[in-house]
Amino acid sequence: MTHYPHLSIEKKWQEAWEKSKCFVAKTPKPGQKKSYVLEMFPYPSGRLHMGHVRNYALGDVVARYKRAKGYAVLHPMGWDAFGLPAENAAIKHKTQPKSWTYKNISAMREQLKSLGFSLDWSREFATCDPEYYSQQQKIFLKFFENDLVYRKSSRVNWDPVENSVLANEQVVDGRGWRSGALVETRQLNQWFFRITKYSTDLLSGLSTLDNWPEKVKTMQTNWIGKSRGAKVCFKIVDSGQKQQNIEVFTTRPDTLFGASFIALSPEHPLSSELAKNNPEIDAFVRECAQLGTSEETIERAEKSGIDTGLTVVHPFDETKTLRVWIANFVLIGYGTGAIFGCPAGDQRDLDFAIKYDLPVLPVVLPEGECADHYQITDKAWTGTGSLFNSGFLNGLKVKEAIKTALSKLEALGIGEAVTQYRLRDWGASRQRYWGCPIPIVHCHACGAVPVPSADLPVLLPDEVSFETPGNPLDHHPDWKHTSCPKCNQKAIRETDTLDTFVDSSWYFARFCSPQAKDPVDSVAANAWLPVDQYIGGVEHAVMHLLYARFFTRALKDCGLLEIKADEPFDGLFTQGMVTHETYKDPDGNWVEPVNVLRSETGLTTKTGRSVTVGAIEKMSKSKLNTVDPAAIIQKYGADVARWFVLSDSPPDRDVQWTESGLEGAARFVSRVWVEVLRISKEPVFTDQKTTTLSKDLVKTTHKTINFISQDIETLGFNRAVARLYSLLNDIKKSTGLEPEQISARRFATKSLVLLLAPFAPHLAESCWETLGCKELVAMTRWPEFDEKWLEEKTLIIPVQVNGKRRSQLSVAFGLDKDELQSLALKDPDIIKSLTGLSLKKIIVVPDRIINIVAK
């Protein structure tokens, strides 16, 4: 077999592409269509992982295809370079976040380049470049001016030993991950983006996103969480409290007669008030605070509560009172931070009621149940039905009862219809060093004062100390000390930095004009935005994508982004993960795939210890089941790695990395190369007619061109790969020596090479050159197919009896129902199958199927 020297070949073409500048984005010419292809930019963790290879290989197929179709293509790359890992690395390795980050970027840039992606490197930037974050500071100030960002007090996880705020992932079982200290919660003044201003718009905008996965739109819809309901006032009986009423939000005012208690969030102002004079309540509220701020933890914790001793009057029945509890499952951030508990109609309320022996009165009777015997035991009924045990609502269906209850509340002046959103304003303050400084100065006299534009950017200090616990910016010797821009008195810089989601909320716009003096140049933005195809992990389905959608709207409203489009990403694709088997040695330690040997007796480590195979999981450092792309590229080449991640698995599903699959990919690359060498040695004939001798291969080629184009447009790359395999097989089977056969073979092979280019670009260039073509494939147009080759003249139609295939007819395309029916009934196999049965019905779908129903 002829060896395919991937290392030298791949380098050669990467240099040729760079020299020709064919991937540098050129502004679309008049009348030329544009395509902005973007993959979510990587966090520079230090090394590329297979997830990156897959992500960028997917995008590269689209970018190369669009370029070949004549589009002006923007396909940029950058670095999501701020964030927590750099600080953790700095602490662990005694380095500085800045040098660590830029070193990682260099390493990863080289790795990306070795994969031969068709990226426009001239637009590269990192979000930690002062040029980038200074533009972001301008945006922040513009938002400040337009009341899109503000400060308020909010709760954080606090590690009392590290003296710092903890991310939810840093809280493990209620303790700080490094210190092991019990986590507290603290109130801090923090900066918030007013994303809720756009709640309705972000929601309605989703319906215009036809090229987004339905699941992502559903997730965002649920995240925004629009719900219609009622605010209801419960009057506190003889309270002696300052507060006379408790206001609750409910989507089910129809179930008010089933109310058995009121529950307040532990953070509700009334809870805090009561805690002051009651040590037990105080202890309970503190205990709840130890759960941290994660909604998941709060909701998964066992329901618990404390009776405050207060009672309220039932709004519809003054003779009834309800106890007021404080409960750990009531969230302060949603509604009013207080609920009425209807155990029969809500599982959480029911669990709570059972635990504390509170009354359970069913009020919604499911259809088909008898009111006299219907009981709720351990399963709440949240479905529809008619109301009972509910005074004036009795007999009404749920929907009508909600309306009726609402009107009554409004008439009584103790409630009103409200629309509530689950979406909260975006808390963007981080008490950390490695992020974009917030350009604000705090002055005793003037308050929070924006840094004047002449004084921008507010640069991060290059060197900071992580010796002292807490925010390095806060205890930097001089950084925060400044003077007030208004009154010139001594003042303190804001030491919070911005959430890294801010950086990624507008980078796609910056790529249009990465050197512009303003955040986004409007001419460039209009030329390129929106992003036509955005590709990334589904883990970003809600937050990153919602924040970017919000930023697009906010930037437009502030005049910083002048584009026609309302949405930043026209097409979105969420790719699956790269998984791998996990391995363990007899001591239960994880073993890396490279250290696992396959022998006849099973799997062993290199030192001869037996290895057991565990679950197939997402490649991760913790499970040591990663495969290093660099090693794969070195051994097999970039094209093999790319081909593998694009083969077999649909891009939106997980792909399992296997050695054998990789070998298969390598074999394919060799087979193409060998085949092209064979074809290249054949004589070249021009103007050959196609007759029956060469018809099949020419037809297959035209069909393949059509299919692969469709597969790429619909991002079905695994299907395209399967078709490339097929076409290669057909070319290999073609061995005829007549000139027209040789000619057909050359046509098919040249088409194969062009179709292959988006998937294995280096291989394609080599093959193209070998076939005697002078121009780069990267600059060659996509092959055209001829419609006339796609038409089918005859086809095979299955004939079923009672839904089971019993025969088939080979017929001309387009035969009508009657003809098909009579043909089917004349078929000997069908006659045999029908003996002893009488015909009931015949279903004929022309060009598809015939089904005879008989008894």
Place this chain on the structure above:
RNA sequence: GCCCCCGUGGCGGAAUUGGUAGACGCGACGGAUUCAAAAUCCGUUGACCUAACGGUCGUGCCAGUUCGAUUCUGGCCGGGGGCACCA
């Protein structure tokens, strides 16, 4: 806990709008080539029954709609993603 998604041979997967389930690849098996092996090439390969023709079952499980369900509906089981300070 809540929201969302996924489930097809030994494996990854294919299958226009509900219309022949298993394309293509991997693995396995058999053969060719070889002193031998690797590589390569050719063939077979869902399960069960049958000497064969052929038949029965079969798309996580259980129901339903339909002439017909991998595809639509409801319930269940299993796996994954997100839950607001990881990115």
